[in-house]
Amino acid sequence: MKEKGVHLEGVAKTFGAVEVIKGVDMDIHRGEFAVFVGPSGCGKSTLLRMMAGLEETSAGTIQIGDRDVTDADPADRxxxxxxxxxxxxxxxxxxxNMAFSLxxxxRPKAEVNEKVREAAGILQLIDHLDKKPAQLSGGQRQRVAIGRAIVRAPEVFLFDEPLSNLDAELRVAMxxxxxxxxxxxxxTMIYVTHDQVEAMTLADKIFVLQGGHVQQSGAPLDLYEDPSNRFVAGFIGSPSMNFFPATVEAVAPDGVSVRLDGQPDLxxxxxxxxxxxPGTALSLGIRPEHxxxxxxxxxxxxxxVAEELGGVSYQHGTLEGGDPVVFQQIGARHQMHGTTQTLTPEDGRIFVFDTEGDRIR
Structure with missing residues (x-):
């Protein structure tokens, strides 16, 4: 049985009449790297600040390890x-900077020196310990901020979009x-980002948030390959999943036949x-690589439009019915701009959603 890291039960947060977090339940095991991902305003940073004790909890409980810390001071969590x-x-x-909290x-001088140097060694900052922040690059400054957290030896690290201020190359390196x-x-690390690529590459477990709710949680590839609704399907993956309106034409023992709207012959x-x-309106989801x-x-x-990225390209276009579509080409260098192509989805790779966005299996 995995050890408890962070457990939330019925956690809610209101600001006046506005409910920002709406009864969230969550289990993060000890040692996991959990990522909260979602669009701006979905409540992910508020949830992180509640865990840290920087925002009061309006309802529910927060547990770290075996301790209920719902009302504990930030320093005691x-x-x-x-x-x-x-x-x-x-x-x-x-x-x-790294020694400040110690x-x-x-704490004894020897302990301070030992912990700071140990953290600096992990973060490759040994040669920079005597420098001031102004003498460092953005990536080095962020490592100092992380080092300041490491020396405290916390049970849980909380990261609130720590790479947002870095350029693209540094973001990848960090x-x-x-x-x-x-x-x-x-x-145990909990990381907030709006960048689903960061979420996919860092996380053991992703929590996809929207409108103060957890839409789905699980391992990155589980969410990618088996999304529970249209929002998760569209948010996880880059480029995003294609969605096409369709209508059920006939029902068979093993499934349904559907017609894509605007393409009566398909x-x-x-x-x-x-x-x-028959006659039910659906939304079909198909990833560009499928x-x-x-x-x-x-x-x-x-x-x-073609996005040429070297070994892979993404071709953007419009279906006969007017719906946008993007499809992937690997190693191809064909000039497709202005041409009309024919696409077929791979067998078993079509996701079906109802008009409310819920998955139909």
Missing amino acids: GVAMVFQSYALYPHLSVFE RLAR RLELARLHKALGA TLHIPLESRPA LTLTEGQGMRVTVD
């Missing part, structure tokens, strides 16, 4: 938080460093356990 802004003291050296707690840091420390047979009645070029009957698309 056993957490350390790393913010989007580095929040370093500009007049202090890297060493003094000195405040009046993402790898955070993954290595998690493996080195084996600590019918797809989709295996489903539940079989909606659409292949074909000859003959299929989805007719006029290509207007």
Whole structure:
């Protein structure tokens, strides 16, 4: 049985009459790297601040390990938080910035020195301990902020979009460093981001939030391959999943035949356990890598934009019915701009959603 890391039960947060977090239940095991992902305003940072004790909980309980910390002071929760802004003291050296909380707690000088140097070694900051923050790069400053959290030896690390201020190349480098840091420390880490690529590459477990609710949680590839609703299907994956309106034409023992709206000559047979009645409106979800070029009957698309990324390209276009579509090509260097192509979805790779966005299986 896995040890408890962080457990939330019925957690809610209201600001006046506005309910921002709506009865969230959550289990994060000890040593897991959990990522909260979702669009701006979905409540992910508020949830993190509630765990840290920086926001009061309106309802529900928060447990860290075996302790109920719902009403505990931030300093007594056993957490350390790393913010989007580095929040370093500009007049202090890297060493003094990292040692600040230990000195405040009046820890022995030898212990302070040992813990700071140990953290600096993990973060490759040994050669920078005497420098001031202004002498460091953005990535180095973020490592100092992380080091300041490490020296406290918390039960849980909380990261609130820590890479947002870095350029694209540094973000990738720091993402790898955070993954290595998690493996080195084996600590429970909870990370907030709106970037689903960060979520997919860092997380052991992803929580997808929208409107103050957890829409779905699980391992990154589980969410990618088996989304529970249209929101999760569209949010997880880059480029996003294609969605096409369709209508059920006929029901068979093993599934349904559907017609894509705007393409009266194209019918797809989709295996489903539940079989909606003929005439039912649906939304079909197909990922770009599951659409292949074909000859003959299929989805007719006029290509207007190509994203050439080297070994892979993404072709953007419009179906005959007017719906946008993007499909992936690997290793191809065909000039498709302005051409009309025919696509077919791979067998078993079509997701079906009802008009409310719920998955039909």
